[in-house]
Amino acid sequence: MSEVSQADPLDIVIVGGGTSGWMTAAAFSKVLKGRYRITLVESDEIGTVGVGESTIPMISLFNRMLEIDENEFMRETQATFKLGIEFVDWGRIGDRYIHGFGVIGQDNWTVDFHQYWLKQYMAGKAKRLEHYAINTAACLQGKFMRPRADMPKSPLSQIAYAFHFDASLYARYLRRYAEARGVERVEGRITDVELREGDGHVASVTLQSGRKIAGDLFIDCSGFRALLIEGALKTGFEDWSHWLPCDRAVAVPCKPVPELTPYTRATARPAGWQWRIALQHRIGNGHVYSSGFMSDDEAIRLLLAGLDGEPLGEPRPLRFKAGRRKQAWNRNVVSIGLASGFLEPLESTSIHLVQMGIAHLLTYFPSSGFDAADRDQYNRTIQQEYEWIRDFIILHFKATERDDTPFWNHCREMTVPDSLQERMDLFRASGRVLRMGDELFAKPSWVQVMHGQRVHPRTYHPLTDLIAEPEIQTYIEEVESVIANCVKLMPTHNQFVAQFCPAEPVTKVAA
Numbered sequence: 001m002s003e004v005s006q007a008d009p010l011d012i013v014i015v016g017g018g019t020s021g022w023m024t025a026a027a028f029s030k031v032l033k034g035r036y037r038i039t040l041v042e043s044d045e046i047g048t049v050g051v052g053e054s055t056i057p058m059i060s061l062f063n064r065m066l067e068i069d070e071n072e073f074m075r076e077t078q079a080t081f082k083l084g085i086e087f088v089d090w091g092r093i094g095d096r097y098i099h100g101f102g103v104i105g106q107d108n109w110t111v112d113f114h115q116y117w118l119k120q121y122m123a124g125k126a127k128r129l130e131h132y133a134i135n136t137a138a139c140l141q142g143k144f145m146r147p148r149a150d151m152p153k154s155p156l157s158q159i160a161y162a163f164h165f166d167a168s169l170y171a172r173y174l175r176r177y178a179e180a181r182g183v184e185r186v187e188g189r190i191t192d193v194e195l196r197e198g199d200g201h202v203a204s205v206t207l208q209s210g211r212k213i214a215g216d217l218f219i220d221c222s223g224f225r226a227l228l229i230e231g232a233l234k235t236g237f238e239d240w241s242h243w244l245p246c247d248r249a250v251a252v253p254c255k256p257v258p259e260l261t262p263y264t265r266a267t268a269r270p271a272g273w274q275w276r277i278a279l280q281h282r283i284g285n286g287h288v289y290s291s292g293f294m295s296d297d298e299a300i301r302l303l304l305a306g307l308d309g310e311p312l313g314e315p316r317p318l319r320f321k322a323g324r325r326k327q328a329w330n331r332n333v334v335s336i337g338l339a340s341g342f343l344e345p346l347e348s349t350s351i352h353l354v355q356m357g358i359a360h361l362l363t364y365f366p367s368s369g370f371d372a373a374d375r376d377q378y379n380r381t382i383q384q385e386y387e388w389i390r391d392f393i394i395l396h397f398k399a400t401e402r403d404d405t406p407f408w409n410h411c412r413e414m415t416v417p418d419s420l421q422e423r424m425d426l427f428r429a430s431g432r433v434l435r436m437g438d439e440l441f442a443k444p445s446w447v448q449v450m451h452g453q454r455v456h457p458r459t460y461h462p463l464t465d466l467i468a469e470p471e472i473q474t475y476i477e478e479v480e481s482v483i484a485n486c487v488k489l490m491p492t493h494n495q496f497v498a499q500f501c502p503a504e505p506v507t508k509v510a511a
Contacts, residue, residue, distance in 0.1 A: 008368070009032075009035050009036040009037070010036060010215075010216035010217045010366070010367075010368060011036070011037045011039070011214070011215045011216045011217070012028060012036055012037065012038045012039070012215060012216070012217045012218075012219065013039050013040075013041065013205070013213055013214075013215030013217070013218050013219070014028075014038065014039070014040040014041070014218075014219045014221055015041050015190065015205060015218060015219065015220055015221060015222050015227055015228055016040075016041070016042055016220070016221035016222035016223060016227070016339070017040060017042030017171060017175070017185075017221070018042075018167075018171050018221065018223065018337075019167050019170060019171050019174075019337070019351060019354065020221040020223075020336050020337025020338065020339075020354045020357075021040055021042060021171075021219075021221035021336075021337075022040070022170075022171045022172075022174035022175045022178060023062070023174060023351075023354050023355065023358060024219055024221060024336055024354075024358055025038060025040050025174070025175070025178035025183045026066055026174040026177045026178045026181075026183075027062070027065070027066070027358045027362070028178075028183075028358075029177070029178045029181035029182060029183050030065065030066050030067075030181065031065075031362055034181070034182050037184075038178075038182065038183045038184070039183070039184045039185075039186055039213060039215065040178070040183055040184070040185050040186070041185075041186045041188060041190065041205065041207070041213055042185065042186075042187065043187065043188055043189040043190075044187060045189055046189065053164055053165060053166065053167055053277045053279065053284045054082060054085075054162075054164050054264045054275070054277050054284075054345065054348040055082065055162040055163050055164070055165070055348055055351050055352070056101070056162045056347070056348050056349065056352050056440075057101050057102075057160045057161060057162045058162075058352050058355060058440075059162055059163060059351060059352070059355065060161075060162070061355075062355050066177065068177065070501075071500050071501040072501075073173065074163070074165070074497075074500075074501035074503070075501050075502065075503045075504070076169060076173045076503075077163075077165035077166050077169040077170045077173060077503075078165065078166045078169060078279045078280040078281045078282075078503045079163045079164060079165035079166075079279065079280065079501070079503075080163070080164045080165075080260045080262065080278055080279055080280060080493065080497060081144050081161050081162075081163060081164075081262050081493060081496070081497070082101075082161060082162040082163055082164050082262060082263060082264060082348075083100055083101060083135040083136075083138055083139050083144065083159070083160075083161055083262045083263055084098050084099050084100035084101055084135050084136060084139055084263050084264075085098070085099045085263060085264045085265070085266055085347065085348070086098050086139065086263050086264070086265045086266070087099065087266050087267075087268075087396070087449075087452060087453075088265065088266070088267040088268065089267055089268040089402075090266075090268045090396060090399075090400060090402075090452070090453050091399065091400055091401055091402075091452065091453040091454040092400075092401050092402060092454070093268075093402065093404065095452070095453075095454075097128075097129075097130070097448065097451075097452030097453075098130050098136040098139050098140070098263065098448070098452075099347075099445060099448045099449055099452065100130070100133050100135035100136035100139060100263075100444075100448065101135050101160035101161065101162065102133065102134065102135045102158055102159065102160035102444070103133065103158055103160075103444055104117075104129065104132055104133045104444045104447065104448070105117060105132045105133065105476070105479050106155075106479055108475070109466075109467055110463045110464075110466055110467075111461045111463050111464055112433075112443060112461075113132070113479075114129070114431065114443075114444075114447045115431055115460050115461040115464045116464055116467070116472045116475065116476060117129065117132055117476055118431045118457060118460045118464075119460045119464050119465075119469075119472065120469075120472060120473055120476055122459075122460065125473055126476055127480060129447070129448060129451060129452075131480050131483065131484070132476065132479055132480055132483065133444070133483070134155040134156065134158055134159055134483050134486060134487070135159060135160060135161075136448075137483050137484065137486075137487045138159070138262065138487050138490060139261075139262060139263045141487055142259060142261060142262060142492050142493050142494075143262070143487050143490035143491065143492055143493065144161070144262045144490065144491070144492070144493040144496045144497075145159065145490045145491060145496060146159065146161070147159040147160075147161075154482075154486060155482060155483050155486045156486050156489070156490075162348070164264065164277045164278065164279055164284070165279065166279060166281075166282075167351075186207070186211075186213060188207035188208055188209055188211065189207065189208045190205045190206065190207060190208075190227060191206055191207065191208050192205070192206040193205050193206075193227070193228060193231065193232040194206065194212075195232065199331065200233070200331055201331045201332040201370075202215075202218045202228055202232060202233075202331070202332055202333055205218075205228075216332065216368065217332055217334070217366060218332060218333045218334070219333075219334050219335075219336055219361075220333055220334065220335040220336065220339040220340075221335075221336050221337055221339060222339050223337065223338040223339060224319075224320060224338050224339075224342070225339070226325070226335065226338075226339040227339075228333045228335070228339075229325055229327075229328075229330060229333050229335040229339055229340070230325065230339075232333075233330045233331060233333055235325050235326055235327050235330045235335075236325070236326040236327075237321075237323055237324070237325055237326065238323050238324050238325075238326055239321060239322075239323045240322040240323040240324070240390060241321050241322050241323065242414070243322070243390070243394045243397075243414065243416060243417065244322035244343070244344060244390070244393065244394060244397070245290040245292060245293075245407075245410065245411070246272045246273075246288045246289055246290045246322070246344055247290060247291055247292075247319065247320060247321055247322070248288075248289055248290070248291050248296070248299070248317065248318065248319050248320070249286050249287060249288045249289070249317070249318040249320070249344075250286065250287050250296070250299055250300050250303055250315045250316065250317050250318070251284070251285065251286035251287075251315065251316050251318065252285055252286075252303065252304070252307075252311050252312070252313060252314070252315040252316065253282040253283065253284055253285065253311070253312045253313060254282065254283050254285055254307040254308055254309045254310060254311050254312055255282065255283070255308075255309035255310045255312060256278065256279070256280070256281060256282055256283055256309070257278070257283065257308050257309060258494070259278075259493075259494065260278050260280070260493050260494050260497060261278045261493070262493040264276070264277050264348065266346060267306070268402070268408075269287065269289065269302055270293075270294065270302075270404075270405045270407060270408075271289045271290050271293035271294035271299075271405060271406075271407040272287065272288045272289030272290055272293075272294070272299075272407070273287075273288055273289075273346065274286065274287045274288070274302070274303060274306055275288070275345065276308070280497065280502070280503045281503065281505070282312060283307075283308055283309065285303060285306070285307055286303070286345075287299050287300075287302060287303035287306075288344055288345070288346075290407055293405070293406055293407040293410070294407070296317065300315050303315060320338075320342050320344075321342065322342055322343060322344060322390075323341060323342065324340065324341030324342075324382075324383070324386045325339070325340050325341055327379050328340045328341075328357065328378065328379055328382040328383075329361075329375045329378045329379055329382075331370075332366075332370055334357070334361055334378075335357075336354055336357040336358065336361075337350070337353070337354045337357065338350075340353070340357060340382065341353070341386055343386065343389055343390055343393055344393065346393050346396055347389070347392060347393055347396075347441075349389050349393075349440070352440065353385065353386070353389070356382070356385050357382065360378055360381050360382060360385075361378065363378075364377055364378040364381075384437070384439075385440070387417075387419070388436060388439035388440060388441070389440060389441070390417075391416075391417055391419055391420040391423070392440075392441045392445070392446070392449070394416055394417070394420055395420060395423075395424070395446075395449055395450065395453075396449060396453065397411040397414075398411060398412065398414065398416050398420070398424075399424070399449070399450060399453035399454065399455045400412050400453060400454075401454055419436075422434075423446065424450065424455055427446070427447075427450050427455055427457060428455060428456070428457055428458060429457065429458060429459075430457055430458070430459050430460060430461055430462070431447075431457035431459075431460050431461060432461060433446045433447055
């Protein structure tokens with residue numbers, strides 16, 4: 001048998017820095033072990049979106065893959081911990097609920113725990129859902145600790161967490177990491193993209209200085225500009241704005257307050273919603289809205305009126321369109337982050353989609369021949385990731401009883417994808433939740449959001465009745481009691497941050 005020769009490693013060029021560019025560079029520098037030449041091109045003249053401050057627990061896998069020290073990372077990025085998201089005024093004005101990470105209750109019997117809770121809740125014999133999950137119960141009291149692996153039978157072992165951090169500081173932190181492992185950063189604005197004759201692959205990019213950067217595999221991390229995937233290759237965009245009508249945002253940080261809330265807050269507004277993210281050195285704020293239902297001036301006024309403290313700069317406007325690139329990988333260009341698509345940050349999935357783009361690209365990493373089968377499977381996988389998250393975000397707007405503004409009337413009455421409507425119908429029938437494949441949001445997420453926004457089941461799973469009602473009642477009361485006792489043992493979020501990962505004070509914060 002003849003020996004198969006190893007092809008020369010590809011030259012990799014990452015176009016654009018920011019969070020997506022430096023996450024890609026850091027991951028490649030770690031996984032590819034210096035076997036591939038990696039160049040990142042970015043321009044200090046071009047700003048980044050930089051508002052991806054809230055994450056979901058999958059980010060911990062990324063940080064562990066890089067083998068970075070979590071406390072150091074948190075100090076360097078002014079980070080705090082996140083147990084979930086509090087939603088205010090979504091189902092009706094005055095409503096509040098928490099979408100917490102992790103599990104609800106404990107599954108011991110035939111059907112999911114939430115079915116037993118639902119039976120008792122419908123009978124007026126159970127508390128709100130937040131009391132039956134360690135993450136949400138801790139949110140209610142501002143508590144936090146990392147999970148206790150030495151207590152496998154305790155809810156304290158089930159704590160799932162993510163982070164709030166300064167996205168610009170995170171990119172800077174990852175830049176140092178990547179450059180220390182051989183990634184070359186080239187400063188400059190790209191003025192031209194050269195396509196190869198014959199197959200139309202990108203051959204090189206030309207900088208304003210005249211320098212050409214050639215490569216074999218190009219990663220487009222140029223944000224909304226999508227310089228390569230759209231600007232050069234005209235890949236096309238699938239518009240989802242008919243389901244997700246918010247197309248603008250305005251963001252501004254403000255001075256911090258003493259309490260570091262261990263959750264993000266998303267408050268519904270007349271034509272969109274407002275985020276609040278407590279970091280160690282500031283509070284990140286933004287107002288996401290639909291320009292078809294609200295003026296820019298009114299959006300800014302509402303944002304500034306809803307701050308906890310003095311703004312630390314001028315409000316920064318952003319414009320976008322919800323949707324995804326028709327091919328995330330086209331020819332020899334793979335788009336990562338905003339260049340690949342945009343789903344508004346309601347469930348903090350922007351950085352997760354960067355992470356998934358990187359992970360799936362490593363799974364289907366090309367050889368010099370760029371086999372179409374690898375590219376096509378990558379595209380199908382990324383499309384599915386986007387569509388699963390898209391449906392979950394649409395749910396928040398569709399599942400409302402609000403009729404106080406034209407925007408909410410539009411959202412309540414709009415037709416949604418069949419894939420989402422089927423899930424809502426199934427839950428309304430008997431509280432069942434269908435999880436598709438390896439989709440990001442598991443059953444507890446769908447239960448919390450649908451119930452929190454008044455998608456109320458008509459009844460519960462019939463097999464719940466296999467257990468006698470007094471036994472069910474005793475069990476859910478025990479779950480609630482154990483979780484409450486566990487939360488009592490937890491330090492406050494402020495205490496935990498101060499003990500393990502306090503950042504240096506910042507005397508001046510840029511807008």
